[in-house]
Amino acid sequence: MKDDPDLKVAVPVDEQPWRVIVDSNARTPADARVLDHAAPTMIAVADDADASHLDGVATVVRLPRAKVGLDVGALLHELHQRGVRGMFLEGGPTLAASFVSAGLVDRIVAYIAPALLGRGRSGLEGGTIETIGEILRCELVDVARSGPDVRLIARPQR
Numbered sequence: 569m570k571d572d573p574d575l576k577v578a579v580p581v582d583e584q585p586w587r588v589i590v591d592s593n594a595r596t597p598a599d600a601r602v603l604d605h606a607a608p609t610m611i612a613v614a615d616d617a618d619a620s621h622l623d624g625v626a627t628v629v630r631l632p633r634a635k636v637g638l639d640v641g642a643l644l645h646e647l648h649q650r651g652v653r654g655m656f657l658e659g660g661p662t663l664a665a666s667f668v669s670a671g672l673v674d675r676i677v678a679y680i681a682p683a684l685l686g687r688g689r690s691g692l693e694g695g696t697i698e699t700i701g702e703i704l705r706c707e708l709v710d711v712a713r714s715g716p717d718v719r720l721i722a723r724p725q726r
Contacts, residue, residue: 574601586610586652589626590663592638594619596626610650612643636694640666665695668704671726676706678720 575587584607589596594617596602602609609626613619614633622628629646631638647655657667667673678691697704706722713719 569595569597569600572601574604574606576606584608586647586650588612588643588647588655590638590643590659591617592633593617594622594628596622598622598625610646612638612646614638634666637662637666640670640672644672661690661693665692665697668692668724669695669697671724673724675709676720676722676724678722679714680718680720682716 577584587602587607587609589602589609589611591611592614594611594613596611598621603622603625610629611619611622611626612629612631613622615630616633617630619628619630629643631642631646634640657663657673696702705725707725708720708722710721711718
């Protein structure tokens with residue numbers, strides 16, 4: 569909400585993919601840039617959320633709540649029904665933790681910048697990985713520079 573991204577693919581493509589907003593409490597404003605009709609857009613909200621302000625501006629899908637956020641399995645079912653067979657997940661630590669905890673991540677792309685900023689947030693919040701005994705080990709697949717940053721690509725080892 570702070571960034572107000574449009575989430576469009578920036579390179580030429582034949583068809584823009586679905587933009588999916590996971591917004592449990594339907595806080596996305598009706599004038600958000602992501603609702604510009606440049607690509608099909610779905611907003612996943614909780615069954616009990618008031619999303620009336622989004623009627624006609626996006627496809628609103630109602631999902632059951634999970635312990636934290638929404639039921640990501642139900643979200644994937646809704647996407648599958650619409651022909652989606654792969655996704656790029658970009659979101660905050662709660663959404664990331666939901667997918668990782670459910671075993672629904674097959675590749676992790678992480679960028680490390682040569683910069684320090686005081687206290688940061690965890691990359692995963694509210695998930696099931698909380699102790700060193702529950703750690704999810706990953707196989708490092710690739711390391712590359714991306715401008716001044718380093719890009720890591722890894723696969724979870726289950």
